[in-house]
Amino acid sequence: MGRERRRQLINRLMEGLAVFSAVVTLLPLALILAFLIYQGISYINWDFFTKMPEPVGEAGGGMANGIVGTLILIGLASLIGVPVGVGAGVYVAENGHTRLAWTARFMADVLNGVPSIVVGIFAYTLMVLPMRSFSAVAGGFALGIMMIPVVLRTTEEMLKLVPTSLHEAALALGVPRWKVTVRVALRTARAGIITGIMLAVARIAGETAPLLFTAFGNQFWSIRLDEPIAAMPLQIFTYAISPYDSWHAQAWAGALVLVCLILVISVVARTAGRGRFGVVR
Amino acid sequence: MFEGIVIDRLSAWFGAKQVLHDVDMKIEGRRITAIIGPSGCGKSTLIRCLNRMHEVVPEARVTGRVLVDGRDIYAPEVDPVEVRRRIGMVFQRPNPFPTMSIYDNVAAGLKLNGIRKRQLLDEVVERSLMLAALWDEVKDDLRKSGSSLSGGQQQRLCIARAIAVEPDVLLMDEPCSALDPVATAKIEELMTDLKKDYTIVIVTHNMQQAARVSEYTGFLLLGEMVEFGGTQELFTTPKNPRTESYITGRFG
Numbered sequence: 001m002g003r004e005r006r007r008q009l010i011n012r013l014m015e016g017l018a019v020f021s022a023v024v025t026l027l028p029l030a031l032i033l034a035f036l037i038y039q040g041i042s043y044i045n046w047d048f049f050t051k052m053p054e055p056v057g058e059a060g061g062g063m064a065n066g067i068v069g070t071l072i073l074i075g076l077a078s079l080i081g082v083p084v085g086v087g088a089g090v091y092v093a094e095n096g097h098t099r100l101a102w103t104a105r106f107m108a109d110v111l112n113g114v115p116s117i118v119v120g121i122f123a124y125t126l127m128v129l130p131m132r133s134f135s136a137v138a139g140g141f142a143l144g145i146m147m148i149p150v151v152l153r154t155t156e157e158m159l160k161l162v163p164t165s166l167h168e169a170a171l172a173l174g175v176p177r178w179k180v181t182v183r184v185a186l187r188t189a190r191a192g193i194i195t196g197i198m199l200a201v202a203r204i205a206g207e208t209a210p211l212l213f214t215a216f217g218n219q220f221w222s223i224r225l226d227e228p229i230a231a232m233p234l235q236i237f238t239y240a241i242s243p244y245d246s247w248h249a250q251a252w253a254g255a256l257v258l259v260c261l262i263l264v265i266s267v268v269a270r271t272a273g274r275g276r277f278g279v280v281r
Numbered sequence: 282m283f284e285g286i287v288i289d290r291l292s293a294w295f296g297a298k299q300v301l302h303d304v305d306m307k308i309e310g311r312r313i314t315a316i317i318g319p320s321g322c323g324k325s326t327l328i329r330c331l332n333r334m335h336e337v338v339p340e341a342r343v344t345g346r347v348l349v350d351g352r353d354i355y356a357p358e359v360d361p362v363e364v365r366r367r368i369g370m371v372f373q374r375p376n377p378f379p380t381m382s383i384y385d386n387v388a389a390g391l392k393l394n395g396i397r398k399r400q401l402l403d404e405v406v407e408r409s410l411m412l413a414a415l416w417d418e419v420k421d422d423l424r425k426s427g428s429s430l431s432g433g434q435q436q437r438l439c440i441a442r443a444i445a446v447e448p449d450v451l452l453m454d455e456p457c458s459a460l461d462p463v464a465t466a467k468i469e470e471l472m473t474d475l476k477k478d479y480t481i482v483i484v485t486h487n488m489q490q491a492a493r494v495s496e497y498t499g500f501l502l503l504g505e506m507v508e509f510g511g512t513q514e515l516f517t518t519p520k521n522p523r524t525e526s527y528i529t530g531r532f533g
Contacts (some may be wrong), residue, residue, distance in 0.1 A: 097339060098349060165376040169439070172391035173446060174366025183393055187380050 011099035019039060036259060040252035048253055052221060053235070056244050063253025063254050065221050069136070069230035070258075072223060073215060076140020077204055080149025086146070089193075105156070108149035120143055120210035128214060136229035139215025140202060143204040150203060156197025158189035191272065198269030202262045216273055232258045284450045286331065286351050293326050293504075300326045303345070308497070313481045315495035315512065317488055319532070323504040324484040325373075328452050331482065332368035333361040335385055336500060350449070360510055366394075368450040369443035374406045374459050375435035377427030377442070384423040386438055390446035391397035395527040400516035405445050412478075431444050433464025440471065444479070451475065453483040457490065469494050488528060492516050500524045 021196070047062045054061030063096045090107070123142035128134055162185045169182040186193070217234035218227070230255055239251035286308040293301040295533060301324045308314045314478045316324050329335040330343055346353045349383050354364045356527060385392065387406045387530055397401065405490050406408045406423070410416040415437040419430070436456060443451060451474075457465040472481055491498050492512060499509040500521075508524040526532060 026481060163376070165372060165374060168334065168337065168372065169376045169378065169442075170369075170389070170393065171337060172332060172365055172372075173362075173393065173442070174362050174369035175390070175393045178364050179393055184378060188378070190380075 023276065033259065036256040037253065040057055040137060040249075040254075040256035042172060043249045044256065048250075048257070052248075053219060053250070054273070056242075056247070059246060061250070063230075063235055063250065063257075065218065065230040066232040066235040066254065067257070068223060068276070069215070069218070070232045072225075072229060073139050073211070073231055074201055074205055075144055076137060076225070077143035077147055078201065080144025081151055081204075082220075084144075085148045085151025085194065085197075086155050087199070089152045090159065092152065093156045093159035093185075094181060104152070104252070105174055106230035108152045112149040113144070113151075113211070116146060116207055117209040117212070120212055120214055123210065123214045131226065133226065134214060134216035134228040136215055136223075136225045136227065139211045139229065140225075142210035142214045143207060145199040146204050146207065147211065150200035151193075151197055154199070155193050157187075158192035158196065159185055160187045192271065195269045198265050198272070202265040205265070206233055206258055206261050208237055238279065285310040285480060286482075287346075288331075289346040289348065291327070291330055291343070292443070293323070293344075295338065297341045298351065300502065302328070304501075304504075304506045306499055306506060308480065308481045308482055311476055311478070312444055312495040312497060313476050313483060313495040314499070315491035315528075316482065316484045316499045316501055317486075317491045318501035319527070320368045320486070322501045324501050325454050327501065327506075328484045329449070329453055330480055331452055332365050332370055333402075334365070336361070337468040358428040366390075367448050368452060369446065369448035369453065370452045370473055371436070371443055371456045372437050373455040374456060375432055375439050377435050377438050379426065379428045381427060382424045383419050383430070383438060385429050386427040387441045387445050389442055394446075401459055408443040408496065409441040410438075412444055412475065414467065414474070428445060432466075433460050433467060436464065437462060437471065440468075440475075444475070448479070450480045450482065451479065455484055455486055458486060465490070477496060488516075500527060502527070 045197060047060055049062060049063050049067060051060065051062035052064055064181065088104055092105050095101045102236045106111040119142050123138050123145070127138035127141050131138070166184055166188060167180055171177070175183075211231050211234050215231050215234065216228035218230040220230075222229055236251045236258065237248040242248070286306075286307040288304055288308070289378075291301055291304045292299060304408060316327060318324050326335055331349075331354075333349060335341050335343055343355065345355070347355060349364075349368065353359070354361075372477060377383075381389060386407055387409050388402045391402060391405060392489045406439060407416065407420075410419065414448070415434060418434060419438075422429075425436065430438060436459075440451075440456075457468050460468065469490065474486075475481060483491075483495065495508065495512045497513045498512040500515065500523075501524060508519060508521045510520075515524065516528055
């Protein structure tokens with residue numbers, strides 16, 4: 001076999017492998033979505049979004065409490081994750097050479113890899129035990145902690161993309177450094193940072209483990225922050241391990257809605273990032 | 282009346298590397314002073330020492346005195362932010378704020394320092410753009426993004442932005458090196474107009490440009506001020522043999 005033929009063969013083989021890997025990457029999500037739609041779509045109706053869960057054996061009912069609970073938990077988590085993450089990201093980007101910045105960056109990476117159940121235990125020890133009750137705040141706290149590293153790293157990366165020349169232009173106008181950061185650098189990087197925040201939200205929206213012993217879940221309607229609160233992932237979990245067919249159906253529908261929610265957030269985040277300024281993710 | 286700038290034994294470092302060695306120089310008020318020299322000779326560093334922008338870079342350090350209107354800007358009680366408000370700067374590459382409109386770019390110095398009075402801002406924007414010879418080209422597009430302009434227009438926008446805060450001095454760090462000849466000619470013409478009100482220091486690569494626009498020229502080589510004097514004398518009867526070799530094109 002000629003060298004030329006051999007080279008072409010290897011080229012084709014490698015190209016085939018790469019395409020195959022790309023397809024394998026797409027496949028799980030496509031299959032999950034297809035399966036969820038197949039199993040869950042018929043149980044999704046208006047009642048699912050507006051009604052409370054029905055007792056075992058009764059048909060119908062919905063997940064209104066879980067949906068609202070998840071939204072409340074996301075809100076609480078953002079209250080912690082966004083300011084801390086953006087603030088730390090600004091510090092790390094502006095003072096990259098200091099020891100504190102290096103440590104914060106490293107810890108954020110480690111925290112990102114900590115199993116979410118461990119974050120749950122941490123929140124349990126810090127919030128649930130002293131409060132003597134499972135609560136929405138404890139759940140939001142656990143999720144907020146999980147948001148911090150993602151928000152920190154995107155904020156840092158986006159701020160680093162802001163050219164030095166813009167910092168210098170503002171400094172040379174006699175603008176104090178903190179104002180340059182807030183009014184010029186953050187503003188220029190805004191689209192990218194918002195994308196990062198939304199991706200972090202998408203990531204925590206489906207977390208179950210950290211909520212198991214913090215938010216705990218609730219079969220009833222509750223929006224009180226100091227009481228156990230329902231959340232979609234928890235409810236799906238409870239329903240899925242139950243022996244009842246009607247609950248299984250609800251679990252499928254819930255899973256479908258949750259995945260769609262996360263998908264929508266991700267898509268919005270990707271497109272919102274393409275602002276009129278060229279910081280694109 | 283602005284008296285000018287006296288540079289007294291100015292040295293500058295990046296970390297352990299010394300890039301300026303005991304530079305002495307006197308910059309006259311309301312005149313154009315050019316600093317020429319080969320790449321890497323410290324021209325940009327010198328000009329960045331005049332509005333305390335040098336120290337923005339980590340590990341950068343300065344010794345010596347820079348007297349602006351008789352007052353040392355490196356005195357311990359002086360706030361670099363105040364210095365920069367009085368000494369404007371135009372950079373090598375046009376750098377308008379991409380998220381701001383043309384109007385907001387010009388008003389940026391005032392707005393970022395808390396001035397919000399609409400009428401005042403309108404006046405300042407119009408006057409600065411007029412001075413920067415850009416008003417006629419952009420007056421109907423003030424709401425458009427600053428980055429929508431051509432390179433030469435962007436640089437004039439940056440000049441307008443710098444003069445909007447009414448500094449005493451305008452530092453220009455190779456303002457034409459990213460521009461074509463037509464845009465360069467416009468900026469040079471503009472500089473000649475601006476010297477009625479401003480003291481201008483320009484760093485340039487281009488000796489013809491220095492000869493065309495400036496009254497005084499300094500030749501900087503390896504961080505030392507080799508020769509400083511009237512532009513005409515420096516280019517026609519240089520006192521230092523190194524100046525002569527440089528301007529006759531024997532190196533650099």
